[in-house]
Amino acid sequence: MKTVTTATGIDCKHFINGRYMDSINNKTFSNTNPATEDVLGTVAEGGKEEINLAVTSARRALNGRWKTMPLTERSQILRKVGDLILERKDELARLESLDTGKPIWLSSSIDIPRAAYNFHFFADYMTTMGTEAYQHDDLAINYSVRKPVGVVGLINPWNLPLLLLTWKLAPCLAAGNTAVMKPAEWTPMTATILAEICKEAGVPDGVVNVVHGFGPDSAGAALTEHPDVDAITFTGETSTGTAIMKAAANSLKKLSYELGGKNPNIIFADSDLDEVLETTIKSSFINQGQVCLCGSRIYVERPAYDEFVEKFVAKTKELVIGDPFDEKTKVGAMIGKEHYERVLSYLDLAREEGGKIEIGGGRPEGFDKGYFIQPTIITGLDRNTRCVREEIFGPVVTVIPFDLEDEVVAQVNESHYGLSASIWTNDLRRAHRVANEIEAGIIWVNTWFLRDLRTPFGGMKQSGIGREGGMHSFEFYSELKNICIKL
Ligand code: NAD
Numbered sequence: 001m002k003t004v005t006t007a008t009g010i011d012c013k014h015f016i017n018g019r020y021m022d023s024i025n026n027k028t029f030s031n032t033n034p035a036t037e038d039v040l041g042t043v044a045e046g047g048k049e050e051i052n053l054a055v056t057s058a059r060r061a062l063n064g065r066w067k068t069m070p071l072t073e074r075s076q077i078l079r080k081v082g083d084l085i086l087e088r089k090d091e092l093a094r095l096e097s098l099d100t101g102k103p104i105w106l107s108s109s110i111d112i113p114r115a116a117y118n119f120h121f122f123a124d125y126m127t128t129m130g131t132e133a134y135q136h137d138d139l140a141i142n143y144s145v146r147k148p149v150g151v152v153g154l155i156n157p158w159n160l161p162l163l164l165l166t167w168k169l170a171p172c173l174a175a176g177n178t179a180v181m182k183p184a185e186w187t188p189m190t191a192t193i194l195a196e197i198c199k200e201a202g203v204p205d206g207v208v209n210v211v212h213g214f215g216p217d218s219a220g221a222a223l224t225e226h227p228d229v230d231a232i233t234f235t236g237e238t239s240t241g242t243a244i245m246k247a248a249a250n251s252l253k254k255l256s257y258e259l260g261g262k263n264p265n266i267i268f269a270d271s272d273l274d275e276v277l278e279t280t281i282k283s284s285f286i287n288q289g290q291v292c293l294c295g296s297r298i299y300v301e302r303p304a305y306d307e308f309v310e311k312f313v314a315k316t317k318e319l320v321i322g323d324p325f326d327e328k329t330k331v332g333a334m335i336g337k338e339h340y341e342r343v344l345s346y347l348d349l350a351r352e353e354g355g356k357i358e359i360g361g362g363r364p365e366g367f368d369k370g371y372f373i374q375p376t377i378i379t380g381l382d383r384n385t386r387c388v389r390e391e392i393f394g395p396v397v398t399v400i401p402f403d404l405e406d407e408v409v410a411q412v413n414e415s416h417y418g419l420s421a422s423i424w425t426n427d428l429r430r431a432h433r434v435a436n437e438i439e440a441g442i443i444w445v446n447t448w449f450l451r452d453l454r455t456p457f458g459g460m461k462q463s464g465i466g467r468e469g470g471m472h473s474f475e476f477y478s479e480l481k482n483i484c485i486k487l
Contacts, residue, residue: 007325009033009040009098012188012212014050015195017057018205024049031188034101034340035324035333035370043188046213051180051222054209058151058178059228061206066178069204075123078174080201082119085112085166088193095189096162097324101333101371102287104325115166115190121453122170125470131480140486146478148176149254150230153223155244156191157236158184158335159290159393164258165191168233171473173207180209180229182219184236186335188212215240227251233476234258235292238391238417238462256476257465258292258458260391261419264412265295266434269304271424271446273311281315283422283448285375288334289395293420293442293449297388298399299408305401309379312399313359316375321364331395333371340371343394346387350378353385355398383411391417405430409437418460422448441467 009031013020022028027045032038044050066074085092092115093107102111133143154168161183172179183191191210198208213219224232224247231254234244238259248255265283267276283295300308324332334340347361360376375395381388388398402408412421420442423434435443441459444450451457454470466476 007033007094007098009095009189010192011041012043012192014044014046014054014212015192015208015210016050016054017061017209018199020195023047029185031099031186032336033098034186034336035372037369037371040098040189043185043212046211046219046222047217048222050211050213051219051226054180054211055151055223055226055228057206058180058209061204062148062150062178064206065204066176066207071127074174074176075127077202078119078123078126078170081170081198081203082116082123084197084201085116085119085162085194088197089113089116092162092190092193095193096187097332099161099187099189100158100287100335101324103329103332105327105329106287106332111160111163115162118163118166118170118453122174122473125454126174129471129474138487140484142482142484144480144482146175146474147481149477149479150177151228152177152179152477153226153229153232154179154181155220155223155232155234155236156181156183158186159287159292161187162190162194164235165194167468168235169194169208171468171477172233173203175474175477177231177477178207178209180211180223182211182213182223185212185214216243221247224248224253225250229253231255231476254476255465256468258468259419259462259464260393260417261292261294261459261463262297262389262391262415262417263293263295263420263422263440264297264299264415264438265422265448266408266412266424266438267298267300267304267308268423268425268427268430269301270426271304272426273304273308275446276308276424277311277315279422279448280312281319284377284397285316285319285331285395288331288373289375289397290335290393295420295422295448296392296397297412297415298397299402299411300399301408302401302403305399309358309377309399313377316359316377319375321372321374322367331372331375334373334394335371337371339393340373343373343392343396346390346392346394346396347376350381350385350387350396350398353381353387355385355387356380358399360395383414389415405434409434413437413439416461417463419463420444420459
């Protein structure tokens with residue numbers, strides 16, 4: 001039997017008005033390690049009352065020292081948050097891998113350093129931004145100023161817990177807002193630590209609050225319904241986005257959505273196959289396929305199809321599945337039982353829908369505990385099958401051959417998602433043409449997941465509303481006010 005590292009985590013409390021606290025009725029739930037099924041600790045379970053307290057403290061803090069603090073001081077505090085994340089990098093990476101089941105190399109090399117960089121990036125960005133000014137003949141001059149939106153609710157998923165939380169929190173604070181964060185119930189640990197890091201860096205009490213709990217009838221819903229919350233930034237499933245939009249409608253909250261995806265990789269026969277394979281392995285199976293940007297629909301031009309499938313299967317066979325704390329592990333555990341069973345049900349469905357499992361297809365042998373699923377490649381599925389159309393969010397990809405450029409563009413655009421796409425070709429004109437036609441917010445050519453934080457990040461169609469990154473984050477986290485002065 002395979003041995004998987006066991007370790008305990010931390011008990012997670014809410015963080016409201018600068019201090020940790022239990023739930024008012026002392027309610028808690030257990031946090032489980034998905035690789036071992038051991039209990040990592042308890043988590044305070046918040047609801048309406050805790051959200052009320054957090055929103056009240058965030059509202060008060062909005063008009064306190066935070067409001068009058070010079071820009072450079074706020075920037076220095078954000079920089080310090082990034083520095084402190086790096087100082088506690090090993091501890092945070094360990095907690096992230098315990099919570100999510102993701103390999104430790106991934107938490108240490110991507111999740112935590114990028115969380116720090118999110119703060120460093122926005123600390124710099126905020127000091128170099130300008131606004132518009134227009135002279136209207138000799139009549140008037142117009143200029144605009146940015147104001148905070150107010151109290152912002154941050155609702156986050158479990159797949160990249162600290163990375164995505166900081167991607168929201170850093171620009172939210174840079175723009176002068178205060179925050180109430182609701183981390184995913186599966187991954188509460190690094191958000192809990194982030195709160196004390198913010199305090200240590202000099203963020204005034206009440207500016208950053210964390211309330212743990214679930215979504216419906218719990219802390220998540222209470223935050224979205226709260227009349228004194230001005231905006232909600234949400235990353236998660238498209239169906240949750242619908243529920244939040246309904247809840248937020250009564251108080252007309254400003255909304256920013258980063259939702260699901262079913263992203264295509266389009267591989268033309270003229271591309272460099274070795275390079276394609278090296279990246280496709282990552283875009284398919286990194287974080288057990290639980291990254292919104294993963295390319296789960298792979299389309300290969302027919303002349304390259306057989307060679308691609310053969311080599312892709314061979315490379316997939318080399319991936320080591322197992323203990324997230326073993327440096328050799330490339331594929332860790334799925335987030336939890338419910339999601340694990342959901343992904344396995346898609347593998348049954350793929351068989352029913354006539355798919356051929358080229359590799360993988362279920363639970364790997366040798367594990368008596370933990371939610372492990374083999375990296376799986378499926379061929380032979382029709383474009384209309386559910387496995388090709390629906391987001392599975394696991395280590396599962398479908399590969400489909402195509403003959404014509406127009407045909408593959410049409411297939412790709414059939415999806416109601418439109419988050420990202422990767423196009424592989426050495427023909428520059430074709431790259432431009434296809435990139436222009438694909439309905440997605442983020443297009444990569446001959447690469448994947450290459451990120452510049454100044455660029456617009458977000459999805460079209462049911463993959464999101466709005467964009468984050470650089471100036472685009474400030475479009476959401478601030479209100480622009482135009483001032484017109486008659487000359
Ligand atoms: P989820 O929608 O189930 O949960 C996300 C968060 O919303 C959790 O904190 C949850 O407690 C909360 N929530 C659930 N129901 C709620 C409600 N009714 N009201 C308020 N809050 C509620 O998503 P998940 O399973 O945690 O994450 C996976 C999904 O996230 C996938 O669909 C993935 O594609 C998407 N995702 C998108 C991006 C992106 O940038 N577009 C990034 C990461 C993940």
